[in-house]
Amino acid sequence: MTEEKHFVEIRHAKKSFGTLEVLKDINLTVERGQIVGIIGSSGSGKSTLLRAINDLDPLSGGEVWLDGVQVNKSLPHRQYEKHINAMRQQVGMVFQHFNLFPHLTVRDNVTMAPKLLKGISNDEAETLAREQLEHVGMLEKIDAFPSQLSGGQKQRVAIARALAMKPKLMLFDEATSALDPELVEEVNQVMKKLAEEHMTMIIVTHEMDFAASVCDRVLFMEKGVVVEEGPPEVIFKNPEKQRTREFLRKHIEGAA
């Protein structure tokens, strides 16, 4: 097959839900340690693209590669399940609505998957939980249940849960959209910290300021195509395409 040189590579991604074409021939590459932002109006296909990367929404056509391995390669069902579970362990995902496991404590939310999938001991799990929760500033809530946390705290635990699998790549789908405005910053701080540690990240966001401050590159999507991509200085200050300018103008007006 093709010689692989990019860390993440999406080639000719297509996706339809019934007759609705949601992704139309998308290409995207991300290098190790890069942070890529995806912006665009509601329904443009941002989540679908992100979710195609770990095959949560399988593509109808095209390829996804991660670190030299094709994620969505065609294999017999059983083998594919094994393969995709192994791939997903390497990709952390953070959802808009946190999706913490409400029946588990914060500690068990973080350690459940590593214990089950990597067979680590209870002692190792405890160390891992403390380490990851410390990292997101949530160590003091280690014994709490999700129902006892604020939205911002939940999202930080969700990030710790994803990081506990030691992923190579982190995907964020509007991690702060469901939060009260005063709770957004604490989550953004955690994401900035990851950026400083050179975690490779793909971030779908409606927060233009945040995207401008952390991303190396920003993609603007509309109706299933990437209209324009480039460094944030260009996309936000001086975009080439008329449609990008319109989106940004509307978005800034909408926010005001």
Added chain:
Amino acid sequence: MGLDFTVVPGFMDIILLGALWTVAITVASAVLSFFGGIFFAVIALYTHWTVRLPFKAFEWLFMGTPLLLQLFLIYFGLVQIGIDLPAFVAGVVGLGLHFAVYNSELIQTAIIAVDKGQMEAARTLGLSRGEALRKVVIPQAVRDVIPPIGNNMIALLKDSALVSVIGVSELTLSAQRVIGKTYRPFEFYLVAAAVYYVINLCMEWVQRRIERRIALSR
């Protein structure tokens, strides 16, 4: 002749032994109906139709016919095909499977109602579908139906009196035997009723404790 409770203490040992059997059969059947309910729910929701359809017939048998008939079938019927179960075991199997089918209905609905983001989050971490069900979805579904399952278990306690017909010396049959000796039906049925009531209270207490323990985990 009026009521005379002075005869009661002399037969309390037989009544209490019967109560013990009632508790034993209720607890054993409750455990079977709980795990059976989870197992049946998984069959109903996640297996191929070749497994699911025969299961539906089995489910109909347990939901659509009298429990009494089911107990006769298990105790007297199975002997004919070489399965000779002791009365206690036959009673537990009958009660347990009967209520497992009812619990399964509750658990199925609850599994479907678990937010689909839970399955997604688990799959994203690398869990297989089966692992995600076992670790994430089913525990939440079961937690959500603890109160109605608790009600089923109270119903199970009351229906456990039916196993007297296959000769298990539980509370109701013990009371009958004492009545046979004393000709004091009113007194001893009342005593039996009081003992059922006490067992019932204990079960409600256990249920409340479980509910309090899981209150935080919602």
